[in-house]
Every structure is written in structure tokens, then in C-alpha cells.
Amino acid sequence: MECSCGPRRELGRSARGGIVVKRLSLAVLCAAPLLVALPNRLDAQGGTIRGRVADAQGAPLPRAGVSVDAIGVRTTTDEQGSYEIRGVPAGTHTLRVRLLGYVPQSVQVTVSETQPTRRDFSLVVQPIALAPVDVTVGSRARHAAAEELAVPVDVFGADDIKRQGTTETSQILQALAPSVNFPHQSVTDAGDIVRPFTLRGLSPDQTLVLVNGWRQHQTALVNNFTYGMGAGSSGVDLNTIPQSAIDRMEVLRDGASAQYGSDAIAGVVNLVVKEGPFTPYLNVDAGRYIPDNYADDGTTTNVNGGWGTKLGRGSLSLFGEFLDREPTNRAWADPFEDGGTGVADSINSEGQVVVKRNAVPQPNHHWGDGLEKDIMTLGNFRLPLNDAGTSEFYAFGGYSFRKGTGNAYRRYSSNYRNWPDIYPLGFLPEFAPNVTDYSAAGGWRGATAGWSIDLGASFGHNHFDYDLRNTLNTSLGPCLDVPCAPGPDSILGTPDDPGIPNKTSFYAGRLRREEFIAAANITKSLSLGLPRPVNFALGAAFRRERYKIEAGELASYVDGRDTTQFGEDPANPAVPGSQGFPGFTPSDVSDNHRTNVGAYVDAETELSSQVLADVAGRFEHYSDFGSRVTGKLALRYQPSKQFTLRGAASTGFRAPGISQEYFSKVVTNVIAGVPVQVGIFPVNTRPARVLGAKPLRDETSVNLSGGFAYSPTGNLTFTADYFYIKIDHRIMLSATFLEDSTIRILVDSGITGVGAVQYFTNGLDTRTQGVDFTANLRVPRVAGGALDWTAAVTWTKNEITNVDSLPPIFKGTGEAGLIDTVTWIGITEERPDWRGTLTGQYSASRFHALARASYYGKFSSAQPGFCNLCRERYGAKTLVDAEMGYRFGQVDLSVGVRNLFDVYPDQPKSQVIVDSSGDTSQQFNNNFGTFPWAAASPFGYNGRFIYTRASITLSQ
Numbered sequence: 001m002e003c004s005c006g007p008r009r010e011l012g013r014s015a016r017g018g019i020v021v022k023r024l025s026l027a028v029l030c031a032a033p034l035l036v037a038l039p040n041r042l043d044a045q046g047g048t049i050r051g052r053v054a055d056a057q058g059a060p061l062p063r064a065g066v067s068v069d070a071i072g073v074r075t076t077t078d079e080q081g082s083y084e085i086r087g088v089p090a091g092t093h094t095l096r097v098r099l100l101g102y103v104p105q106s107v108q109v110t111v112s113e114t115q116p117t118r119r120d121f122s123l124v125v126q127p128i129a130l131a132p133v134d135v136t137v138g139s140r141a142r143h144a145a146a147e148e149l150a151v152p153v154d155v156f157g158a159d160d161i162k163r164q165g166t167t168e169t170s171q172i173l174q175a176l177a178p179s180v181n182f183p184h185q186s187v188t189d190a191g192d193i194v195r196p197f198t199l200r201g202l203s204p205d206q207t208l209v210l211v212n213g214w215r216q217h218q219t220a221l222v223n224n225f226t227y228g229m230g231a232g233s234s235g236v237d238l239n240t241i242p243q244s245a246i247d248r249m250e251v252l253r254d255g256a257s258a259q260y261g262s263d264a265i266a267g268v269v270n271l272v273v274k275e276g277p278f279t280p281y282l283n284v285d286a287g288r289y290i291p292d293n294y295a296d297d298g299t300t301t302n303v304n305g306g307w308g309t310k311l312g313r314g315s316l317s318l319f320g321e322f323l324d325r326e327p328t329n330r331a332w333a334d335p336f337e338d339g340g341t342g343v344a345d346s347i348n349s350e351g352q353v354v355v356k357r358n359a360v361p362q363p364n365h366h367w368g369d370g371l372e373k374d375i376m377t378l379g380n381f382r383l384p385l386n387d388a389g390t391s392e393f394y395a396f397g398g399y400s401f402r403k404g405t406g407n408a409y410r411r412y413s414s415n416y417r418n419w420p421d422i423y424p425l426g427f428l429p430e431f432a433p434n435v436t437d438y439s440a441a442g443g444w445r446g447a448t449a450g451w452s453i454d455l456g457a458s459f460g461h462n463h464f465d466y467d468l469r470n471t472l473n474t475s476l477g478p479c480l481d482v483p484c485a486p487g488p489d490s491i492l493g494t495p496d497d498p499g500i501p502n503k504t505s506f507y508a509g510r511l512r513r514e515e516f517i518a519a520a521n522i523t524k525s526l527s528l529g530l531p532r533p534v535n536f537a538l539g540a541a542f543r544r545e546r547y548k549i550e551a552g553e554l555a556s557y558v559d560g561r562d563t564t565q566f567g568e569d570p571a572n573p574a575v576p577g578s579q580g581f582p583g584f585t586p587s588d589v590s591d592n593h594r595t596n597v598g599a600y601v602d603a604e605t606e607l608s609s610q611v612l613a614d615v616a617g618r619f620e621h622y623s624d625f626g627s628r629v630t631g632k633l634a635l636r637y638q639p640s641k642q643f644t645l646r647g648a649a650s651t652g653f654r655a656p657g658i659s660q661e662y663f664s665k666v667v668t669n670v671i672a673g674v675p676v677q678v679g680i681f682p683v684n685t686r687p688a689r690v691l692g693a694k695p696l697r698d699e700t701s702v703n704l705s706g707g708f709a710y711s712p713t714g715n716l717t718f719t720a721d722y723f724y725i726k727i728d729h730r731i732m733l734s735a736t737f738l739e740d741s742t743i744r745i746l747v748d749s750g751i752t753g754v755g756a757v758q759y760f761t762n763g764l765d766t767r768t769q770g771v772d773f774t775a776n777l778r779v780p781r782v783a784g785g786a787l788d789w790t791a792a793v794t795w796t797k798n799e800i801t802n803v804d805s806l807p808p809i810f811k812g813t814g815e816a817g818l819i820d821t822v823t824w825i826g827i828t829e830e831r832p833d834w835r836g837t838l839t840g841q842y843s844a845s846r847f848h849a850l851a852r853a854s855y856y857g858k859f860s861s862a863q864p865g866f867c868n869l870c871r872e873r874y875g876a877k878t879l880v881d882a883e884m885g886y887r888f889g890q891v892d893l894s895v896g897v898r899n900l901f902d903v904y905p906d907q908p909k910s911q912v913i914v915d916s917s918g919d920t921s922q923q924f925n926n927n928f929g930t931f932p933w934a935a936a937s938p939f940g941y942n943g944r945f946i947y948t949r950a951s952i953t954l955s956q
Contacts, residue, residue: 046087046846047111051119053081053097061123062714064099065157069279071890071953074159075843078780079714087845089889094279097121104276150614150634150646151254152707152721152772158247158274163841163850165881165898165947167285167302167323169238169246170197173269175854177251178794178835179772183228184369184940185406187864187931189581190464191226192370192406193433194219196235198228199266200253200725200768201798201831204235205657206699208256208264211241211271212380212396214441215260217460220511220547222663224680224733227863227936230827232733232760234513234659237462238271240400240437242376244283244304245319247274253772255703255725257652258616258632261541261598265652265701265727273380273396276315278308280954287947289328292902293350298328298369298942314383314392321376327405328368328942334930337364339425340413351932360425367931368942370405370431381442390447394456397440406431408471408580409927416565417579421478422502429471429580437462454521454539459514466508466552468581474574475560476502485560490570498558509552509584513659516544532606540599547658548591552583575677577666582677588664590682596622596655612636620653624661625697628653646721647706656696656731660760666753678736679754688759690749691737692807697762702726707772715778724769726801729762732827735820741813763804763818766827770796785844793836798828821868825860830936832857834876846887850896854879854939861936865924869914872925874906874934885949892951902944905937 053064060081067074068088077083088111098104102123111117156176164175174182174197181198185191196204196219204223209216218234225231252268260268282305289298304321332351338344339358346355353362378398385391408429411418418426443456477484479501487496521539528534551557559576563569577583600618607613614634621627632650666679683693707721738756746757772794779787804818834857842849855878862870880901885894910921926932933941 046089047113048084048086048116049088049095049109049111049119050082050084050116051121053077053083053099053121053123055102056122056124058122061099061102064097064102064121064123066095066097069094069096069953071887073887073892076157078778087887095119097123099123150612150636151252151256151648151705152646152719154249154251154253154774156249156251161243161246161249162283162951163848163883163894165287165883165896165945167243167300167304167321169241169243169271170195172243173197173238173249173251175837175852176249178792178837179251179253179267179796181228181831181835181938183226183831183936183938184942185226186367186369186935187407187409188223188225188227189406189408189431190221190433190466191223192431193372193402193404194221194237194435194464195239196223196226196229196233197238198235198831199251199269200723200770201796202266202725202727202768203229203233205233205263206265206654206727207235208260208262208268209236209238209271210260210268211439212273212441213270214456214458215515215517215543216271217439217462217515218513218657218659219437220462220464220513220659222511222659225863227861228826228830228938230732230823232660232731234657237435237437238269239374240376240402240462241271241398242304242319242321242378244281244306244321245273245317245378245380245398246271248272253721253723254648254705255650255652255701256632257654257701258618258630258650259600259602261600261618261620262596262653262655262698265654265699265703265725273317273378274306274308274319275317275380275382276308277310278306278317280307281305282952282954283949284952285947285949287945289942289945291943294330294943298326298945300325300947311381311383313385313387314381317380319378319380319398321374323372323374323376325369325372327366327371329363329366330933330941330943331363331365331367331930332932333362334364334410334928336928337362337410337412337426340420347929351929358425363930364410364426364428365927365930366407366428367933369940370407371403372405373403374400375402376400385446392445393442394445395440395442397438397442399438400436402435402437404431404433404435411579417474417575419472419474419478419502419565422472422480422504427470427472427579429578430469431581432467432469434465434467435462436465450524452523454519457516457518459516461512461514463510463512465510466581466583467505468508468556468578469505471506471579472502472504473506473555473558473560473576473578474565475562475576476500476555476558477560477562477564477574478502480504485562487561488559490561490563490573498554498560500555500558503555506556506578506583507553508556508578508581509588510548510550511659512546512548512550514546518542530605531608534603534605537602538600540597542595542597544593544595545658546591546593547662549584549588549662549664551586551589552578556583557585582666584665588666590662590664592658592662594622594624594658594661596620610638612638620655622655622698625656625695628655628698628700642711644709645706646708648703649705650703652701652703654699654701654731656698656760660731661696663760677754678738678756678758680733680758683759683761686749687746687751687754687757690746690751690809691742691757691759692809693759693761696731696760697729699730699762700728715780717774717776719772719774721772722769723772724767726765726767728765730764730766731760731762732764732819732823733758734761734763734818735816735823737810737813737815739814742810742815745809745813761804761818764800764827765802767799767801768796770794782842783844785842785847788841790839790841791837793834795834796831797833798831800824800828816868821871822862822866825862825871829860830863832859832876832938834858835938847885848887848894849884850882852881854881856938859934859936859938861925861934863925864927864931864935865908865914865921867914867921867924869912870910870921870924871912872908872910872921872934874937877903877905877939879903879939890953890955892949894949894951896947896949898945898947899939899943903939904941904943905934905939907932908934 441458883896908925
């Protein structure tokens, strides 16, 4: 693993990029009036379906989804329950309506081009809560809309998901929910390939992710260097789930440990998969980055589709997706690169080569997205076992495979980590891992004596294969054909020789994580003498987690002990291990598991026509750290249909991640420009215990929230919510302990082979608070269509309130503290405090358009310099996206652009002197001129992206 600073880099800026954009932008601007005019001209080419959706008593049902299968078009009902779909081809079509908490309906309608077709619906309440997809996250009772809850929940539908100009599920979530951060990663080892997301500025593992209400397993990867968060966490990789399979995303912006168990401190994300019979569809997306000052790159192609078919009483829905993303590079030319000739290129202030003087292609570093190829599949099956629908079998699951790349820091020709005999010009190590992820869940749901019962189980697996290429193990010497490394005695030809030649590619080991869950949930509406029945729920779960580290091949970690790199020097042998990422050694290998059991009870009722109350409690016992009891109380006061007050108080917890308990590795971290072999040791190992590590315990939290929702008219809604999260005993990776006196303590204890040490610790207390604002406005009649405005603003502040003292063993060593400045800034300032989006969506018959402005506030970072004086402050930026499209029969064509004005984050600029050589913070953070943009930028630094999309509805 690698991270941080040293001299390097370049960029091939081409005027062609700017010219292409200007021409394309002109074409888009010219096409816009034509496309806007098309709806009015082509309405006559199709018919209209309109009607009203109401409940059994005739009350209108707003926000019901109405869709025409054959052409893939859908709309939602307004506050009066009315809907209208225009531009429907003449003929017979299947019309479907669905609303959370009600029995879905589908009918055949005949459409004429000469006269509108009217079809009204009367929906009945779902008789039993058979499926978790019929329960909005945040409540165990059924609710037909998020605003009926006592806690803030954002619900984003399939149409919202499709129109974000990206196919990455995590990036879609960030675009839709400002409280989500998903920074791009570069030169962060495995973090380049598996990128975590965060909610409310907390760690990735402090957000619980559910799929159809079932807990989704985390990745095997431990994030050691990733930007935008503290080090040492493991989150859920949302990009293993095909976005085209998602019917809706639910984001609970409140603590929910009392309902869902560990991890739900920041909130809960629930992904609900599409289900039931539906016409097959195929989506093809293609795009490319076209920045003004770089060559075009990052061509991305995504093909995805789905099909839902009836199986007896039930249905089977199948989804697949393939992603091919080419790399991007925003590095600048390296003014220090000489290719072993002693003569460097002439580089201007914009990172461009003015005079080429050696054979090394520029830029010689990589600063951007790596290559990625993904295959994702998912299936969803439901089979009612009787005609009444009161008993059913269900199952869902998916498989994904990813091939990705990322790069470490360049090794120059003359660098002590290179052999010029193998790489005369130097080399850039490359990660090329394979990531495999699969999961399955299933069970039975039924009803008896008024009780709804759900018995089921799930299993999840993730493994990460560390494959490296374009690298070497310096200690094995300059020989690729025959062994020439002498081994520990530094004498070639003796029994302790490794007996293997050097290599340029390595298998460096595997991380594996698995999780099995068995759960039982029962619910019933009980009359207990209160004004309204009590929705009562209780359940229990058993969970078993496994974490395994497998060693790499011998050549990836062995110390060949070559001493001839710069002449015979036995006192200074070459650095061992594959460059970029030394392999997992036999001493790192482990195979551990733990179990936990949990039980909860939840009760919700209306205490009056205006007051809703929800109370929940949960008990959990873990085999490794012990037990925890959590509770929650939520209230909603609704004096009128237009105004709602809500508030909640809860306690929560997060069990130590099993990877945090057992991850072991020696990594290469470039600290203040110097490569250091850093040992990351589990707390139960001897090096960690010598330095005062203690067994990990759980994190505990207190969550408070309060807010309101106000709808002055049926087409306008405002919400505002304040939140407060206090976390004690927060788990993180410690500072890097590297003082000479600390290393001497280890050597005196018989521990050698590392230049620094880190371990996990419960050493931190933090406080997070903020405010979320949302506003939604629908203007129903604009030029024959409807215009929807959505605004969301969030302010979040993270603070560290306490850091534990260093263990006594460190007294007099000179170590500064349990965490360093880099980690402090990473936790408190490496995400914007302010985030906001303003989105306008217009639809008229076959035409649709979207415009969005995304605001990212100020932030600070000390990466990738990784030194205590490396703080950089970066300014706020606003990005603009746009899309327009038109549906031609069963094909919907769209063209769009992300980051229309080619906005980049600020560049490092601090002139604070950080070392005795006079180097500055700017130089450490821009890698001496090769990494020009803020590494922790929440929107990356790739520039403008232009894309097209075709959504095709296929005939059955």
C-alpha cells in the first residue's frame, strides 16, 4: 500500500479538447429550441391516457406511480390523485399503478390518437405487510409516503436514478442526496478500485446499507489512505449493485441502531429492487471526458437491462449490467524526470512539456480514475403460495466482478527501489486487482391469526485479489531469468537463498469477508385501549462474520537481501517486497470469525389524530466485545395536513469491524516525501501490545433530531431538520509512530522489519451536528408539460471533542499524540461543510429535460502530503449539469453533460515550510508539481463529461 509525496508528473493538454467542446456546445444550443418545439409538433403522433387514483373511500392518492409498460414511460399523480400520459402510440397497452402500502394494479387500455383514454384506479390497502419493500426504511409499520414518518427519509425513484448522467450507484446517490459524499480516489492503493461513500461526514462503516430491507455485507478492503474520511474503515461497495435494477433509494437521515442494529449511526440507505412482471428493457450509455485543457479521455460505456416475467402466481425479475470505463489522467509533466540521462524536460507553469529531452513519456504519473470493467447481475423472485396472497416465498441476490487499475508513485531510473537493468527508464507500479462480490437472501412470509411473519436468511461474500504489474521486488536483484538474490546471509549459493528470480508482476494476496444472517420478524396491529391500534413488531437475528487474509506468492514479500544495487554494501540491503504493495506474508495470514445475536421490539401508534409516536429498543450480544442495549423514541405532531413537526432521540452503537480487529499488513507510506515501511498490527498481536494497544470495544452514540415539513399548497413542500450525533470511543487507525525511540522499543522487544507502527484504537470522541433543508415545487402546466423543482441544502460540522492520551510506553519518545494532524483534518474538515443542489426537471409528452446546479463548500486537507504542516484550504465550487431527451416510440434518446463549465477544484498553494530542506506544503501536496488538483475534492478533477443514453423498451 502506498500513499503521499515526492517529485513528479505531466499532462497532455490539447487545444482539440476546447475546440471539440465549443463545437459540441454550439450544436447542443442550436438543437435545444428544436427539441423544445418537438413536443407540441409530435403530440398528434400519439394518444393520451389520463385519470385519477384514489383509495377505497374515494380519497385522492398523490405520488402514485403510473406507467405504460410497452414504451417505458411513467408519471406520478398530483395532490388530487390525477395523472396524464401523452404521446402514447395507438393500440392496446398494459397500464400499471403502484403506491407504497397499497395493492398494485395493472389493466389493459386501448389508446386512440383521436380521443383521450380515461382510466381511473381505486387502490386498496395491502392486507398484510408481507414484504420489507412495502415498509419505508425508518419505521416497522407501513407508510404510504415518507412524510408520514416521524424521522426524515428521502425517497428517490427509478426516474430520478436514471437521469443523473452516471451509472455508478454511489455517484447517483451523491448527486441525489447532498448529505452523501463520494470523493474520487487516486494513488490510494486499493481505494482507487473500491471507493467508499460517507453520510453526514462520518465513516463509511457508520452508515447501514440494506437491500430490500436486508443488511448488505461490507467489503473486505480496509481504507487506509482514502480521502474524505478518517483512516481504517470498511464500507459497503454500492457499485456492485446494478443501478438499473433499483426501483427506489431510501435514505434515512437519522440514527436507527435500535431498529436495525450495529452501524446505523449516521443513518440507513435502503435500496429497493424492481419486482413483478414488466416489459424487457435495454439501456445503453456512452460518454467521454472532454475538458478544455486536457486531451479527451475516460470513455465510458454502460449496457444494462432487465426483464420481469410471471411465474405461476409469482414473478421473476432479472437484471444485468456491463461497465467499461477507460482511465483518466490529470497529472502534470514531472520537472524532475530525466529517464536516467541526468537531463530533465523543460516544463512550463501549466505542467506542459516545452522541450522534450529524454525518452520517458509525460506525464509519467497517473492522477485520475483508473480503468474499470464491471459485470453485475441481480435477480428478484416472489412466489405467493395461495390465491389470497397471505403466504409467499421470496428470494433475491446478485453477483458482480470488477477488474480495475490504480497506480502508486513513480520509481525513477536511479531510484533505490528500481533496477535499471529491468526498467532502464524507471517504472510506475500498477494495481490490477480482481474484486468479486455476491450475495443472496430468501425466506418465507405469511400471516396467521392476524400476525405477519417473516423467516429468512442471507449470505454475502466479498474478496479482493491484490494483483500488481509493472513493478518488481528490489531485494531479489536485477535478474528476471535466474535467481541472483543471496538471502539473509547475503551470500549467493547458500541454502538460505530465496531461489527465485525477480518478476515484474505479482499476486500479493487476498482479503476475504463473509457474512451470514438468519432472522425472524413478526408484526401485528394490536388494540390496547389507545385511540388507534398499535403497530407492534418484534424480531431476532443471528449473524456470523468471517474475515480471512491469504498470503501472496513468495516473490511478493520475500526479502532477497540483495546488497549490490549501489556497489557491495551489506549494511544497506535493497528494499523487500513488490513495489507499490508488498504482499501479505505468512505472519499476516489469519482466518477469524465472530457471531452476534440481537432482538428488537418496536411499537408505533397515533396517540391522537395529530400525534404519532414510535418507540423501539434492541439488545445485541457479540462474541468478541460483549453486549449493548439501545433505544429510540420518535414523535410526529401534525396539527394540519399542511404542517408537520417531528423529532427523535436515540442511542446507538457500532461494533468494531471484524476487519479492524484482524487486519495485518506492512504497507509503504510516503510520509513527508520519504517512503516508510509501516506495520499495521491487530490489537491482539505482540507489536501492538508492546505499544499499549487495548482490545477494541464498540462505539456508542447519542442521536437527536428535530424538524418540520410544510406544504402551503399541494404542489409545494419545505422541510428542515436539525441533527446532533455524539460518538464516544470512535475506532480509527492510530497515528504513525515512527520516532527512533519508538522503533528502539520494538527492536528491544525482538520486533524488527518495520520503520513505523499503527494499530486500531477506540481513542476518539466526536460531535457532529447540522441542518438539512429540502424544497419541492411542481408547476403542472408549463408549455404543455410539467416542471418540477427540487432543492436540497445541508450544513454539517464534525468536531473532535476528546483524544485519549498516549499509552505510558510512549513517554519520552517524542511521539506527538494518538492521532496526527492528517487524521484530525481528515475527520473534521476533509468534506465540505456546505452542500447543496438545485434541480429542475421538465417533461412534456415525449420530451424531457433536466438542469442541475451542485454546490460544494470549502474544505481542507493534508493529503497527499501526509505531514503535520501540510494543511491546504480549498474554496467552494459550483458545477452545472444538463440533459435533454426525446422518446421516439419505444426508444428514449438523451444527450447530457456533467460539469458543463469544466470546473476544477483549487490547487494546493500553501507556502508553509514543512521540512529542513525548505520544501513547502504546496510541494508536498502537489507531489512537486505533478498532482495539480485537490486530492480530496468531493467532485473529483476530471472536468467536463458529455454522454448519450438510449433507453429501449423491448417487445415481449
